[in-house]
Amino acid sequence: MTFIxxxxxxxxxxxxxxxxxxxxxxSILPLAEGKPLINGxxxxxxxxxxxxxxxxxxxxxxxxFTGQFSIGHAGFMAVGAYTSAMITTVxxxxxxxxxxxxxxxxxxxxxxGGLMAAGAGYLVGAPSLRLKGDYLAIVTLCANELIRTVIxxxxxxxxxxxxxxxxxFTNLEVIFVFTIVSVVLMRNYVFSSHxxxxxxxxxxxxxxxxxxxxxxxxxxxxxxxxxxxxxxxGGVFAHLLQYIHPDNFSFVKSLEYLIYLxxxxxxxxxxxxxxxxxxxxxxxxxxxxxxxxMVIYPLILILTMIFRTEGIMGLKEFSFILIPQRKRKxxxx
Amino acid sequence: xxxxxxxxxxxxxxxxxxxxIALGYTMVYGILRLINFAHADIFMVGAYMGFxxxxxxxxxxxxxxxxxxxxxxxxxxxxGFVMEKLAYxxxxxxxxxxxxxxxxxxxxxxxxFCSMPRVFSPxxxxxxxxxxxxNIPIPGNLGLNVSNVLLxxxxxxxxxxxxxxxxxxxxxIGKQMRAVSFDKATASLMGxxxxxxxxxxxxxxxxxxxxxGILYGTTYGMLASPFLGTWPGIKAFIAAVLGGIGNIPGAVxxxxxxGISEAFATSVNSNxxxxxxxAILIGILLVRPSGLLGKFMPxxx
Numbered sequence: 001m002t003f004i005x006x007x008x009x010x011x012x013x014x015x016x017x018x019x020x021x022x023x024x025x026x027s028i029l030p031l032a033e034g035k036p037l038i039n040g041x042x043x044x045x046x047x048x049x050x051x052x053x054x055x056x057x058x059x060x061x062x063x064x065f066t067g068q069f070s071i072g073h074a075g076f077m078a079v080g081a082y083t084s085a086m087i088t089t090v091x092x093x094x095x096x097x098x099x100x101x102x103x104x105x106x107x108x109x110x111x112x113g114g115l116m117a118a119g120a121g122y123l124v125g126a127p128s129l130r131l132k133g134d135y136l137a138i139v140t141l142c143a144n145e146l147i148r149t150v151i152x153x154x155x156x157x158x159x160x161x162x163x164x165x166x167x168x169f170t171n172l173e174v175i176f177v178f179t180i181v182s183v184v185l186m187r188n189y190v191f192s193s194h195x196x197x198x199x200x201x202x203x204x205x206x207x208x209x210x211x212x213x214x215x216x217x218x219x220x221x222x223x224x225x226x227x228x229x230x231x232x233x234g235g236v237f238a239h240l241l242q243y244i245h246p247d248n249f250s251f252v253k254s255l256e257y258l259i260y261l262x263x264x265x266x267x268x269x270x271x272x273x274x275x276x277x278x279x280x281x282x283x284x285x286x287x288x289x290x291x292x293x294m295v296i297y298p299l300i301l302i303l304t305m306i307f308r309t310e311g312i313m314g315l316k317e318f319s320f321i322l323i324p325q326r327k328r329k330x331x332x333x
Numbered sequence: 334x335x336x337x338x339x340x341x342x343x344x345x346x347x348x349x350x351x352x353x354i355a356l357g358y359t360m361v362y363g364i365l366r367l368i369n370f371a372h373a374d375i376f377m378v379g380a381y382m383g384f385x386x387x388x389x390x391x392x393x394x395x396x397x398x399x400x401x402x403x404x405x406x407x408x409x410x411x412x413g414f415v416m417e418k419l420a421y422x423x424x425x426x427x428x429x430x431x432x433x434x435x436x437x438x439x440x441x442x443x444x445x446f447c448s449m450p451r452v453f454s455p456x457x458x459x460x461x462x463x464x465x466x467x468n469i470p471i472p473g474n475l476g477l478n479v480s481n482v483l484l485x486x487x488x489x490x491x492x493x494x495x496x497x498x499x500x501x502x503x504x505x506i507g508k509q510m511r512a513v514s515f516d517k518a519t520a521s522l523m524g525x526x527x528x529x530x531x532x533x534x535x536x537x538x539x540x541x542x543x544x545x546g547i548l549y550g551t552t553y554g555m556l557a558s559p560f561l562g563t564w565p566g567i568k569a570f571i572a573a574v575l576g577g578i579g580n581i582p583g584a585v586x587x588x589x590x591x592g593i594s595e596a597f598a599t600s601v602n603s604n605x606x607x608x609x610x611x612a613i614l615i616g617i618l619l620v621r622p623s624g625l626l627g628k629f630m631p632x633x634x
C-alpha cells in the first residue's frame with residue numbers, strides 16, 4: 001500500500017487497467033445466452049467515452065486549471081482527425097489487414113495529427129490569449145468554425161462530402177492505452193511546477209506575473225498542449241468511426257465538451273473523467289424513454305448545475321489521481 | 334453595379350433579422366454577463382408561432398402579419414420570463430460559468446422538446462403567407478429584385494429598434510437597466526429592484542427575437558426543424574460581440590456588417606459565406622479587443 005500511495009502514476013494506470021480488465025472479461029465471457037454481456041455496440045460506446053475523457057481533461061487544462069475560457073476545442077480535434085486520416089487513408093493506404101505496418105503508421109499519424117493541432121492551437125492562442133474572458137471564448141469559437149470552413153472548401157480533404165473509408169485501427173486496447181497515457185501525462189503536468197503556475201494565473205494573473213511567471217508563455221503553451229491532445233483524440237476518433245465530416249466538429253461539439261467539463265467539475269481531473277463518462281452513457285441508458293430521452297437529458301443537466309454548481313466532483317479528486325504530501329525526511333535530519 | 338446593389342440589399346435584409354436577435358443577446362449580456370445560448374431557440378419558437386398562430390390570426394382579424402408578430406412577441410416574452418425565473422435565477426449569485434452551462438441545457442431542452450411529434454414535430458414545414466409577396470418595380474435597368482417582404486423586414490426591425498432605443502434611454506425602467514448594467518451592486522444600493530430589471534431584460538430581448546422569428550419565416554417561407562435557430566443565433570451573437578457586447582447600437586451595427594459581408598461572400602461561394610463572419614470577427618477583435626463600439630476596460634490591480 002505504501003508503494004501505491006507514493007507512486008500515484010502507477011496507481012492511476014492501475015485504476016484504468018482494472019477497468020480495462022473488467023470490460024475485456026465481460027466482452028469475452030458468454031454470459032448472456034451464449035453471447036458476451038458487452039457487445040460491439042457497448043464497445044463503441046466505451047471507445048467514445050475514452051475519447052471524450054481525453055477531450056474533456058485537455059479542455060479542463062485550459063478552462064479549469066488556467067482559467068482561460070476556450071469554447072473551440074472541437075476545431076483542434078478536426079485538425080488532428082483530418083491530418084491522421086489523410087496520412088493513413090489517402091497518402092499511405094495502410095489497412096488493418098497488415099497490422100505490423102498498419103499500427104506503427106497509425107500511431108505516427110495520430111501523433112502528427114496532434115502536432116498539427118498543437119500548431120493550430122499556437123496560431124490561435126498566441127495572438128488571442130491577450131483577450132480577456134468572454135472575448136477569448138468568442139475568438140476560439142470563431143477559430144473552430146473557421147477551421148471547419150477551411151475543411152469545407154478544401155477539395156483535397158474531400159470538402160463538404162466528408163472523408164470516408166478510413167481503416168478501423170481503434171479498438172479497445174488502443175482506446176485504453178491512449179486514455180491512460182494522455183490522462184497520466186496531463187495529470188503529471190497539472191501537478192508539476194508548471195501546473196502551479198497555471199493555477200496562479202487562474203487565481204490572479206497580475207499577481208502571477210509579479211511572482212515572475214511568464215504568463216503569456218505559460219498560457220500559450222497550455223493552449224497548444226491541450227490542442228495536441230485534442231488532435232490525438234481526433235485521430236483516434238477518425239479511426240473509430242471510419243468516416244469524418246466537417247459537421248462532426250462544429251461548435252456544437254465543442255459545447256458538448258464544455259458541458260461534460262463543467263458538469264464533472266472543471267477544477268478537478270477526476271471531474272473531467274467522470275463528467276464525460278456519465279453524460280455519454282446517460283442518453284444511451286435512457287433509450288427506453290424514446291422521444292423523451294433528449295428532453296430529460298438537458299433537464300438532468302440543468303438540475304445538476306442548479307443543485308451542484310461546482311460540478312459533480314467539485315474540487316475533490318479520486319485518491320488514485322491525487323498526489324499526497326510526501327514525507328520530508330530531509331527536514332528531520 | 335446591379336449585382337453589387339442587389340447583394341447590398343440582401344445583406345441589409347439578413348442584417349435586420351440578425352439585429353433583432355443580437356439585441357436580445359447584448360441586453361442580457363450587458364446586465365448579467367451571461368451568454369444566453371437559449372436565445373437562439375426563443376427565436377425558433379417565435380418562427381414556429383408564426384406557423385401555428387398565422388392561420389388563426391387570419392381567421393380572426395382578416396390580415397395576419399401584424400397580429401401574428403405581436404402574438405409571437407408576447408409568447409416569446411413570456412417564455413423568456415419563465416426561463417429566467419426557473420433556470421437562471423437560482424444560479425444568479427453563483428459561478429458565471431454554471432449559468433452558461435445551464436443556458437446550454439435550456440437551449441438543448443427547447444430544441445429537443447419542440448422536436449417531439451406532439452409539440453412542433455421535427456418535420457419540414459411551409460411557413461404560411463402572412464403577406465402576399467410582390468416584386469416592387471425599381472426604375473432604371475439595373476435588374477434589381479426588391480420585394481415587399483424585404484421592405485417589411487427592414488421597416489419592422491427599424492421600428493422595433495427605435496422603440497427599444499426610446500425604451501432604454503427615456504423610460505424609468507430603461508434608465509434602471511443602464512444603471513444595473515453599469516454596476517449591479519451600486520444600482521441595488523440606489524434602490525433599484527434588480528429582479529424587476531433582469532426580468533424586463535428577459536422579456537424585451539426574447540420579444541424582439543420572436544419578431545425576428547416571424548420575419549425569418551416570412552423571408553424564407555419555410556421552417557426546417559426546431560434546430561433552425563442555432564446558426565442565425567450564433568451569427569447574431571457574433572454580431573453582438575463585433576459591435577461590443579453589452580452595447581445596443583453596437584449590436585445593430587455589428588448585425589448589419591455581418592449580414593452584408595455574408596451576402597457578398599455567399600455570392601462568391603456558399604461555404605465561404607458561412608465562414609466569412611468568423612474571419613471578420615477575429616480580425617476586428619485582434620485590433621479592437623472590446624468590439625467596434627465597446628469600451629475598453631483596463632485591468633486594475
